[in-house]
Amino acid sequence: MSQSAVSRCFKAGAGVSKKMRERVMTSVKELGYTPNAIARGLITRRSNMVGVIVSNLNYYPEVLSELSRRFTECGVDVLLFILDHESNVGRVLDHVWQYQVDGVLVAAHLDAQEIAQFDQRNVPLVFYNRSYQDIPVSSVCCDQVEGERMLVNLLAENGVHKSFAVVSGPKDSVVSMQRTQGAIDRLSSLGIRDVVLAAGDYSYESGRRALREVIKQAGGVPDAIVCANDMMAMGCMDELRYHLNLDVSGDVSVVGFDGVGAAGWSSFDLATVQQPVESMAEAAVSMLLERVANHTLPPEKRTFSGVLRKGSTVRSQAFFDDTQ
Numbered sequence: 001m002s003q004s005a006v007s008r009c010f011k012a013g014a015g016v017s018k019k020m021r022e023r024v025m026t027s028v029k030e031l032g033y034t035p036n037a038i039a040r041g042l043i044t045r046r047s048n049m050v051g052v053i054v055s056n057l058n059y060y061p062e063v064l065s066e067l068s069r070r071f072t073e074c075g076v077d078v079l080l081f082i083l084d085h086e087s088n089v090g091r092v093l094d095h096v097w098q099y100q101v102d103g104v105l106v107a108a109h110l111d112a113q114e115i116a117q118f119d120q121r122n123v124p125l126v127f128y129n130r131s132y133q134d135i136p137v138s139s140v141c142c143d144q145v146e147g148e149r150m151l152v153n154l155l156a157e158n159g160v161h162k163s164f165a166v167v168s169g170p171k172d173s174v175v176s177m178q179r180t181q182g183a184i185d186r187l188s189s190l191g192i193r194d195v196v197l198a199a200g201d202y203s204y205e206s207g208r209r210a211l212r213e214v215i216k217q218a219g220g221v222p223d224a225i226v227c228a229n230d231m232m233a234m235g236c237m238d239e240l241r242y243h244l245n246l247d248v249s250g251d252v253s254v255v256g257f258d259g260v261g262a263a264g265w266s267s268f269d270l271a272t273v274q275q276p277v278e279s280m281a282e283a284a285v286s287m288l289l290e291r292v293a294n295h296t297l298p299p300e301k302r303t304f305s306g307v308l309r310k311g312s313t314v315r316s317q318a319f320f321d322d323t324q
Contacts, residue, residue, distance in 0.1 A: 207235020
């Protein structure tokens with residue numbers, strides 16, 4: 001067989017007859033042959049690898065699973081780079097360039113100079129859940145402000161919540177800033193300006209610590225707590241239930257954001273905004289691979305609406321009336 005015919009048998013989606021593939025794979029097994037991806041990359045000038053940079057593994061395992069599945073279906077391998085803090089992304093980029101990846105998907109904040117490096121190296125870039133208004137760059141996002149508005153509306157609609165606290169994520173997280181400010185702005189528009197603020201790092205334990213800080217600042221437990229993600233919300237819930245012997249939602253309402261799998265467990269049943277992970281991952285993968293194939297494509301921005309999941313962690317007017 002020709003070299004090109006054999007090569008097609010190792011390329012996902014290539015047009016190869018069943019008979020030809022069987023003949024090639026039989027020989028491969030007999031010879032113990034393994035394709036050399038690096039050598040192939042030297043010929044095609046493609047590594048068939050993309051870099052994925054993430055900064056929040058509390059949420060991103062589900063996202064990474066979906067991204068990995070979709071890239072694999074396209075015959076593309078994923079190199080994962082994990083940040084302790086978004087501000088450390090510059091150090092990671094030095095490692096990314098060494099692997100000659102075909103493109104990069106970033107779930108972290110980059111400044112203008114860092115973004116410019118991608119243009120200089122002619123490496124396609126797509127942001128996941130990050131948006132830029134003043135820089136022309138491709139991105140796929142969930143509408144953070146709209147999501148927070150839905151959550152605050154849920155808390156405010158029955159009029160039983162008078163005091164509020166907001167638990168933010170890391171200071172260098174753009175998503176956290178958008179969610180926190182979105183919640184504060186909506187509360188302010190409803191005439192609620194005396195809001196207690198505490199910071200976490202998106203982890204479960206930081207949610208528990210943040211609740212203690214909220215109580216210290218407020219001199220008591222607020223009626224409602226708005227958390228910048230689900231993991232911190234679940235930490236707050238367990239601190240309220242198991243250390244303060246309070247009922248969620250009977251005594252305190254708690255809401256999160258993301259819609260991680262654990263938020264739907266019966267022990268939490270958290271009110272949250274579910275991000276459309278499958279749709280966002282599909283959009284991000286297609287946008288990146290389209291630009292790998294054609295570097296001249298212009299930047300594109302896609303924004304998805306989250307879905308409000310009411311759960312059982314928000315006190316209702318009916319519950320309030322029953323306790324009077």
